[in-house]
Amino acid sequence: MTTLVEALRLAAWQEMERDPRVWVLGEDVARGGLFGQYRGFAEKFGTDRVVSTPISESVIMGAGLGAALVGTRPIIEMRIFDFVMCAMDELVNQIAKIRYMFGGQARPSVVVRMPHGLWRNSAAQHSQVLEAWFAHLPGVVVVAPSTPADAAGLLVAAIRSDDPVLFFDPKNLFGLEGEVPATIDPIPFGAARRVRGGDDLTIVSWSALMPAVVQAAETLATRGITAEVLDLRSLWPWDEAAVTASAQRTGRLLVAHEAVEAGGFGAEIIARIAETTPGVRLGRCGMPRVPLPFSPPLEDAIKVTPAKIVAAADRLLAR
Template identity: 60%
Template sequence: MATASYMEAGRDALAEEMRRDPLVWAVGEDLGRGGVFGQYKGLVEEFGPERISDAPISEAAIMGAAVGAAMMGTRPVVEMRFSDFALCAMDELINQAAKARFMFGGQTRVPLVVREPIGMWRSSAAQHSQSLEGWYAHVPGLVVACPSTPADTKGLLKTAIRSDDPVVFMEHKNLWALTGEVPDGEHLVPFGEARIVRPGTDLTIVSWSAQVHVAAEAAVTLAAEGISVELIDLRTLWPWDRDRVLGSVEKTGRLLVTHEAVSVAGFGAEIAATVAERLGRHLKAPVRRLGAPRTLIAYAPPLENAVRITATATADAVRSMVGRR
């Protein structure tokens, strides 16, 4: 095991895959100077500007070129800088990359990874703070990954680069400095396999990305009160690990889904509906979701904090579901 930050783990994953496969390359704005957050620091020195490619400020052009390059046999890793900015390239990703394999009858593939930094981070306001993972999970043809730890960032990114389907890889900006143990050697995390962060018996919490750490904080507080929470980190939203979630809720009888994204039409609704349809008669309490209100994210920290799903709010929701308040 080695210790690495969330950012370093992603950089290591890309470097390892570029050394392994000469067809892997990266493209985006400011990659030559290491990327906006330092995710590409040092890579241009090792691989050169042909494989760590700086691009003009045009997300549509970046994505369109990468889709074409993927269809021609290379494996592009596209840096979209912020997930909000990727909205400028929706036609290229949604109408082209996600559909090409199907529309050409399997005669082509689009082995493309789109890295999108997500989430609230230091008063970045409404155009730099969104969590849009639910949008992508809705689109047939896309894989959606949302790692919460350095180990999963590395393992999922390596798996994504080797995938023959387009992967939207969503990294939370507030986790860049998070450190943790990363397995040595070849480390791959399969899509569709959730992680049990902590076992429990009274209630299941399902979450992903940075919200996993908020839920874990709540679980520690609740454990001191005698409430046992089983916390599941989905890791990928599509495919998502239905079997592990259903098995956990069947055991605990209660489900709370938490996420930073807006609650309305968020991916938590898909999980809640699936559990209600499959296990409705076995539930000890109605399924509950905690997500942001349908509002824009402000610059001002007090207003930004007003839309956060906190550990306190999570713990309060659990207490109400188990009849402790």
């Protein structure tokens, strides 16, 4: 069994061995990274390919883009998702748009890794879930895995992709264990994983909330209610065909995400199903629109839990 963070380490290691153009830059990566995701990399690949940078996210992002434009394939490490706000111009106005603006002559083959999501007692500036910002951004792929095997396979696909990939590492699941193959094959973007079957409703989620969704589905099953659970794995592209087919079959769709409910990516899924699949009953479950508190009891009060997902499912089933 392999932890999720170790699966990510193995995937990046495999790709750096396979392709000498792949390298990593970010704060403390030569020391192994904040979570150990680059442990041993500097010793194996050298500090020309494992580059610890100054504490300047705009420099890290801009340097990664420049290196990609001359033919390398950088892994840009943002350390924690929230710090990407210091590099938004480089990401939003340059990386996401440069291929289009130069008619395909520029190739921004970068992976931007951003450990994101709630992290116990990390408060308002270290636990944000703003994935919907980037799903809204043309020109990038957005990936949000929830298992060791998926994280590894999707990271391999991201490193090999010619498109810029925003990779949301679920830091609250870094200790989650699972099987990972010795040779990690890429997992295609836009293909949801069917976690469990069911006939009464469909629950769609992704990333660090998946264990809570599975627990909620198990609670519903004790009451004779079967939920089909889908893990999107990537938010752009997302597997509209799988979600539509499941929602058509069960007649009810609940989207649950760790992010704030208002304006979250769940709203996009609900809107698309409402437009294309009339008659499906629709619901969402997310956090309230408040900053994340430091206090553990207050954090517990606002985060999405299995009980809240069950309650949202009950409201949907009652309609």
